[in-house]
Amino acid sequence: MGGRMRAIGLMSGTSMDGIDVAMLETDGESFVERGPFLIIPYDPAFRDRLKQGLEDARTMTERSARPGCLAELEHDLTLRHAGAVKAFLGAHNLSAGEIDVIGFHGQTVLHRPDQRLTVQIGDGALLARETGIDVVHDMRANDMAHGGQGAPLVPAYHAALAASLKQAARPICFVNIGGISNLTYIGAEGEILAFDSGPGNALIDQWVEVNAGVPFDQGGRIASEGQVLMDLAERYLDHPFFTTDQRRSLDRSDFRPPQSDEAGLHDGARTLAYVTAAAILRSAGHLPHAPQTYIISGGGRLNRTIMADLTEIAARSGATVLTAEEAGFDGDATEAEAWAYLAVRSLKRLPLTFPGTTGVKAPVAGGVLARAEALSPSAAK
Numbered sequence: 014m015g016g017r018m019r020a021i022g023l024m025s026g027t028s029m030d031g032i033d034v035a036m037l038e039t040d041g042e043s044f045v046e047r048g049p050f051l052i053i054p055y056d057p058a059f060r061d062r063l064k065q066g067l068e069d070a071r072t073m074t075e076r077s078a079r080p081g082c083l084a085e086l087e088h089d090l091t092l093r094h095a096g097a098v099k100a101f102l103g104a105h106n107l108s109a110g111e112i113d114v115i116g117f118h119g120q121t122v123l124h125r126p127d128q129r130l131t132v133q134i135g136d137g138a139l140l141a142r143e144t145g146i147d148v149v150h151d152m153r154a155n156d157m158a159h160g161g162q163g164a165p166l167v168p169a170y171h172a173a174l175a176a177s178l179k180q181a182a183r184p185i186c187f188v189n190i191g192g193i194s195n196l197t198y199i200g201a202e203g204e205i206l207a208f209d210s211g212p213g214n215a216l217i218d219q220w221v222e223v224n225a226g227v228p229f230d231q232g233g234r235i236a237s238e239g240q241v242l243m244d245l246a247e248r249y250l251d252h253p254f255f256t257t258d259q260r261r262s263l264d265r266s267d268f269r270p271p272q273s274d275e276a277g278l279h280d281g282a283r284t285l286a287y288v289t290a291a292a293i294l295r296s297a298g299h300l301p302h303a304p305q306t307y308i309i310s311g312g313g314r315l316n317r318t319i320m321a322d323l324t325e326i327a328a329r330s331g332a333t334v335l336t337a338e339e340a341g342f343d344g345d346a347t348e349a350e351a352w353a354y355l356a357v358r359s360l361k362r363l364p365l366t367f368p369g370t371t372g373v374k375a376p377v378a379g380g381v382l383a384r385a386e387a388l389s390p391s392a393a394k
């Protein structure tokens with residue numbers, strides 16, 4: 014098998030919409046065979062608890078602290094992940110013994126790279142005990158301990174995916190539009206650069222929730238009925254995040270939605286969709302060469318207004334915008350697949366991050382292993 018493993022990846026992203034579960038067969042290097050994928054959505058009450066968790070985390074200065082609701086939330090979040098794994102195994106007629114490792118992201122509740130603090134709640138030992146499968150978790154901390162931003166981590170996986178793209182014009186830029194957007198640049202010679210590129214859907218979600226009582230702008234329909242308010246858009250795009258030469262990773266709270274009196278529902282959504290697209294292209298302006306192909310994953314690719322803006326702005330530099338599906342991938346599954354891939358790399362002590370992806374001083378491995386057997390001799394493995 015050449016060190017190939019079967020891994021499950023679990024992602025609960027900054028949108029807090031649910032748990033993504035994906036499976037891969039991989040050697041943690043160039044061999045990647047993508048398996049099935051499942052989303053287990055959070056119910057509105059649990060989303061509210063996660064939002065409260067972000068509030069309770071704001072005062073944290075020590076990453077192992079669990080103020081307010083966080084200890085109980087971490088426990089319940091982990092049990093939901095265990096339930097998601099069991100549902101996934103059941104749906105695909107798999108047993109725990111057929112899975113080598115789980116890559117467990119948990120939920121980011123605080124990310125302050127300037128203070129060397131990144132906090133993902135999620136109890137790896139409990140997940141290993143509940144599922145009977147070894148778990149690799151806490152994959153961001155070692156990068157930060159070595160001078161990195163602790164994010165993004167998906168680029169190592171993007172690089173493996175790029176190897177399968179023979180047709181796409183290079184440089185290629187993978188863009189994930191989740192709550193926050195991030196991009197990975199693969200140059201003509203295979204060089205990799207990556208960074209967070211701006212607010213993704215988080216501002217739009219918060220805007221339509223407050224002003225229309227819906228969790229997101231399905232298909233970008235609300236935005237499609239509005240006009241871009243250029244002054245408001247430029248206020249976001251003039252943020253030092255875009256103008257400085259230093260790239261850094263983002264916390265969900267780094268950008269705030271407009272006040273309700275600054276725009277009507279439709280114009281606000283339209284403006285924020287434009288900001289999402291323009292932010293990606295503005296961030297891409299810091300790359301050494303203009304990308305020729307953009308490949309878009311994450312929920313934002315389903316917002317047609319964002320995609321139309323991206324396509325139009327990218328075309329000005331002759332670039333093509335493809336959805337992940339058009340490039341042969343699954344745009345909902347990429348991050349969870351990446352966590353499966355990274356778990357296998359972690360077991361093999363291969364680097365997860367590189368100077369070009371997080372600013373870490375030298376390539377570093379990472380992740381904490383919680384063994385199922387050591388914790389629960391009677392577990393299903």
Ligand SMILES: Nc1ncnc2c1ncn2[C@@H]1O[C@H](COP(=O)(O)OP(=O)(O)OP(=O)(O)O)[C@@H](O)[C@H]1O
Pocket residue numbers: 024025026027028029030189190191192193194213214215217218229230231232233310311312313315316317348
């Ligand atoms: N059909 C749709 N139309 C428009 N937007 C959508 C649609 N489906 C999902 N989205 C948007 O995508 C978001 C979820 O995206 P995704 O699951 O990629 O984010 P995430 O993984 O939680 O975030 P991150 O990548 O920042 O960690 C939703 O909050 C919503 O804004």
Ligand SMILES: CC(=O)N[C@H]1[C@@H]2OC[C@@H](O2)[C@@H](O)[C@@H]1O[C@H](C)C(=O)O
Pocket residue numbers: 026027121124131163164165166167168191192193194195209262263348
């Ligand atoms: C700290 C944290 O959780 N960051 C997330 C977030 O969501 C998107 C962007 O900001 C990215 O930096 C990262 O997630 C992806 C999965 C990553 O690490 O590659």
